[in-house]
Amino acid sequence: MKGGEAIIKSLTDEGVDVVFGYPGGVLLPLYDVIYDSDLRHILVRHEQCAAHAADGYARASGKVGVCIATSGPGATNLVTGIATAYMDSSSIVALTGQVVTPLIGKDAFQEVDTLGITIPITKHNFQPMTPQELPSVIKSAFYIAGTGRKGPVVVDLPKDVQELEMEFEDDIKIDLPGYKPTTKGHPLQIKRAAELIVNSSKPVILAGGGIIASNSFSELFRLSETIVAPVTTTLLGKGSFPEDHPLSLGMLGMHGRKTANLIVDDCDCLIAVGCRFSDRTTGNVAEFARKAKIIHIDIDPAEIGKNVDVDVPIVGDAKIILENLVEEIKRIKRGERTKEWLNYVKNFKKSWIPRMSFDDVPLKPQQVIKEIWETLSEDTIVTTDVGQNQMWMAHYYTSKRPRKFISSGGLGTMGFGFPAAMGAKVAKPEEDVVAVCGDGGFLMVSQDLATVREYDIPVVICILDNRYLGMVAQWQRLFYDERLSHTHLGDVPDFVKLAESYKVNAERVEKPGQLRETLSDALKSGEPTLIDIIIDAEEILPMVPPGRGLTEMVGEYKVENENMGEDRTYNKQSQGKVGD
Amino acid sequence: MEDQRTHIISALVLHKPGVLQRIAGLFTRRGFNIDSITVGTSEHADIARITIIAKGDERVLEQITKQLNKLIDVIKVRDLDPESTVKRELCLIKVHAPSEQVRSEVVQYASIFRGRIIDVSPETLTIEITGASDKIDALIDMVRSFGIKEIARTGPTAISRGTKTI
Numbered sequence: 001m002k003g004g005e006a007i008i009k010s011l012t013d014e015g016v017d018v019v020f021g022y023p024g025g026v027l028l029p030l031y032d033v034i035y036d037s038d039l040r041h042i043l044v045r046h047e048q049c050a051a052h053a054a055d056g057y058a059r060a061s062g063k064v065g066v067c068i069a070t071s072g073p074g075a076t077n078l079v080t081g082i083a084t085a086y087m088d089s090s091s092i093v094a095l096t097g098q099v100v101t102p103l104i105g106k107d108a109f110q111e112v113d114t115l116g117i118t119i120p121i122t123k124h125n126f127q128p129m130t131p132q133e134l135p136s137v138i139k140s141a142f143y144i145a146g147t148g149r150k151g152p153v154v155v156d157l158p159k160d161v162q163e164l165e166m167e168f169e170d171d172i173k174i175d176l177p178g179y180k181p182t183t184k185g186h187p188l189q190i191k192r193a194a195e196l197i198v199n200s201s202k203p204v205i206l207a208g209g210g211i212i213a214s215n216s217f218s219e220l221f222r223l224s225e226t227i228v229a230p231v232t233t234t235l236l237g238k239g240s241f242p243e244d245h246p247l248s249l250g251m252l253g254m255h256g257r258k259t260a261n262l263i264v265d266d267c268d269c270l271i272a273v274g275c276r277f278s279d280r281t282t283g284n285v286a287e288f289a290r291k292a293k294i295i296h297i298d299i300d301p302a303e304i305g306k307n308v309d310v311d312v313p314i315v316g317d318a319k320i321i322l323e324n325l326v327e328e329i330k331r332i333k334r335g336e337r338t339k340e341w342l343n344y345v346k347n348f349k350k351s352w353i354p355r356m357s358f359d360d361v362p363l364k365p366q367q368v369i370k371e372i373w374e375t376l377s378e379d380t381i382v383t384t385d386v387g388q389n390q391m392w393m394a395h396y397y398t399s400k401r402p403r404k405f406i407s408s409g410g411l412g413t414m415g416f417g418f419p420a421a422m423g424a425k426v427a428k429p430e431e432d433v434v435a436v437c438g439d440g441g442f443l444m445v446s447q448d449l450a451t452v453r454e455y456d457i458p459v460v461i462c463i464l465d466n467r468y469l470g471m472v473a474q475w476q477r478l479f480y481d482e483r484l485s486h487t488h489l490g491d492v493p494d495f496v497k498l499a500e501s502y503k504v505n506a507e508r509v510e511k512p513g514q515l516r517e518t519l520s521d522a523l524k525s526g527e528p529t530l531i532d533i534i535i536d537a538e539e540i541l542p543m544v545p546p547g548r549g550l551t552e553m554v555g556e557y558k559v560e561n562e563n564m565g566e567d568r569t570y571n572k573q574s575q576g577k578v579g580d
Numbered sequence: 581m582e583d584q585r586t587h588i589i590s591a592l593v594l595h596k597p598g599v600l601q602r603i604a605g606l607f608t609r610r611g612f613n614i615d616s617i618t619v620g621t622s623e624h625a626d627i628a629r630i631t632i633i634a635k636g637d638e639r640v641l642e643q644i645t646k647q648l649n650k651l652i653d654v655i656k657v658r659d660l661d662p663e664s665t666v667k668r669e670l671c672l673i674k675v676h677a678p679s680e681q682v683r684s685e686v687v688q689y690a691s692i693f694r695g696r697i698i699d700v701s702p703e704t705l706t707i708e709i710t711g712a713s714d715k716i717d718a719l720i721d722m723v724r725s726f727g728i729k730e731i732a733r734t735g736p737t738a739i740s741r742g743t744k745t746i
């Protein structure tokens with residue numbers, strides 16, 4: 001068969017049922033095979049959306065997402081999406097076209113060094129120079145993308161390699177002598193961790209995206225309940241523990257819950273699982289969890305000790321390690337942990353319940369998020385874009401199940417939310433999918449309204465319309481003397497009309513209470529829908545200024561019960577602006 | 581800075597196009613400073629051995645080895661113990677030597693350092709020397725006053741003493 005046929009057969013053998021792509025000159029042979037294959041191909045309207053859609057597909061399903069782009073500009077348009085997947089350890093395989101092998105290195109038309117460009121943003125990349133290599137290269141690509149610490153893999157496909165004849169053998173071997181991900185944790189370290197935990201009096205668990213990637217939701221739950229430890233999460237860890245559970249503290253970090261930030265500061269044992277201690281999570285590392293012994297469980301040995309010094313490192317698959325850890329703890333358990341810690345956490349949480357109900361017009365973002373979660377079920381998949389919209393969601397939205405909260409964490413890519421939702425909906429057609437976007441970020445990818453219309457992908461897009469690059473404006477308000485340099489977006493477009501021009505249903509929401517009905521109708525309609533929600537541009541998210549410790553939040557932290565939050569002794573920080 | 585020691589990192593990598601780019605890119609991106617890197621074949625035709633000399637504290641070195649290990653084309657990485665490692669470098673020095681007297685002095689120095697003259701021209705002598713880097717430095721210092729036209733050093737390569745392999 002031809003190389004192109006071998007590519008499609010290899011994809012099918014890997015269980016791929018859909019690809020997001022955009023053709024071009026050097027991909028003609030491959031697209032000619034796609035033309036009458038059973039593989040579902042979704043033509044996006046910009047390659048960046050193909051990569052984000054593949055990423056959203058992967059995060060929602062746990063399978064490997066696939067995107068395709070042509071050489072040169074096609075490949076460079078994928079770059080943002082590949083880097084996004086890389087930073088968040090998301091499994092995608094990106095197929096890129098390349099000029100014919102004799103022309104490589106000659107600056108041929110639409111030639112770009114795709115391998116060179118993507119080395120720093122992929123887990124690995126390949127460029128098969130003969131069609132014979134295709135089956136094993138593609139098999140290796142999927143294996144690498146979907147195992148160990150997951151990540152994107154690029155396969156660069158010269159045009160002649162797609163065209164030439166080859167023999168597809170039955171028995172495809174992959175030979176990766178340098179790739180052997182660790183799975184089982186070291187028994188001695190597990191023992192040490194168990195001792196530490198049993199002897200601690202104020203343990204806290206920090207759960208990252210690794211819990212979701214390793215499907216260890218129930219193992220985490222068991223650990224938390226066994227040792228009676230509250231759980232906080234990173235942004236990517238949202239949904240790894242039910243946030244309505246009494247032991248949940250919500251998200252930690254720069255825009256984290258006050259409870260989480262203060263309790264992590266106070267704990268004596270921090271069990272971090274599947275997270276990489278990013279600066280957005282830890283604040284100033286020198287001040288991070290100073291009183292705590294830290295146990296770090298991660299599948300990537302290079303994450304251990306990279307940002308934070310740890311007392312007990314355990315490298316391996318979180319699922320296996322957590323299981324062993326719980327067994328070990330049960331084996332050595334001496335007496336009951338005092339109820340004190342649990343009661344303290346419970347009471348403490350009560351004093352910092354963030355206030356969400358507001359009847360103001362324009363709508364307060366908190367009220368918007370409240371109406372969103374009141375309307376959605378725990379099975380709804382929500383994606384977010386980047387900026388304030390993302391942090392309003394991360395802070396206020398109660399996520400209960402894994403793979404239901406999808407957001408670009410590490411790279412913070414504006415334009416991620418909508419195409420990721422598209423990918424998630426394709427992966428999980430039976431679930432409702434809602435993208436919460438900023439007006440700025442959505443405009444970076446709005447052309448793909450055409451895609452959701454053409455392919456009837458009924459996602460609901462909620463635009464938190466503040467006519468600002470809100471997050472940047474927030475920093476300008478807080479740290480740059482309110483000098484709003486180039487962050488006002490002006491009056492256009494009319495998002496409702498924009499959507500309508502793509503024959504996508506659209507509604508505008510301006511008053512409290514309105515969103516519930518509009519959103520629920522949109523979901524019931526089974527049609528792609530855009531909801532333009534006009535919000536108050538001046539509402540500030542409380543935050544930890546960069547370089548500060550997690551307890552030093554600025555911006556008013558509005559709580560449900562105003563008088564309860566004041567009995568803290570060690571929370572001496574003022575709630576004014578930075579610098580005072 | 582605590583304990584800024586010189587480390588000898590030995591790595592076995594797949595002999596494939598792009599491997600060096602992956603490794604060099606990693607060093608640049610992560611801000612690791614390396615003194616030298618040498619690449620050559622190993623005992624297996626499809627595996628190359630890379631020797632990296634880098635200064636840094638334990639934390640930096642641990643990151644370097646771990647990040648290298650993460651590369652799919654890197655098979656093995658070891659931070660070699662300097663005590664039980666033999667480390668050698670090759671250096672070619674082209675010395676300006678137009679007169680009889682200079683020539684004989686250069687030849688003498690070369691032989692003291694167990695170097696050899698491998699090329700002669702009316703104006704120059706080229707010395708070949710292998711050894712530990714400080715020995716090479718010393719020879720270079722000795723002949724510097726004659727005028728050095730060119731130096732080509734390979735950077736050290738290294739292997740464990742005795743039966744141990746990486």
Ligand SMILES: Cc1ncc(C[n+]2csc(CCOP(=O)(O)OP(=O)(O)O)c2C)c(N)n1
Nearest residue numbers: 387388389414438439440441468469470471
């Ligand atoms: C591609 C990209 N460009 C720039 C940024 C920097 N940035 C972070 S948040 C933000 C503002 C986002 O504005 P909008 O999408 O309207 O969301 P809002 O913060 O108003 O909710 C910007 C410009 C980014 N994260 N990504």
Ligand SMILES: [Mg+2]
Nearest residue numbers: 438439468470
């Ligand atoms: Mg905005």
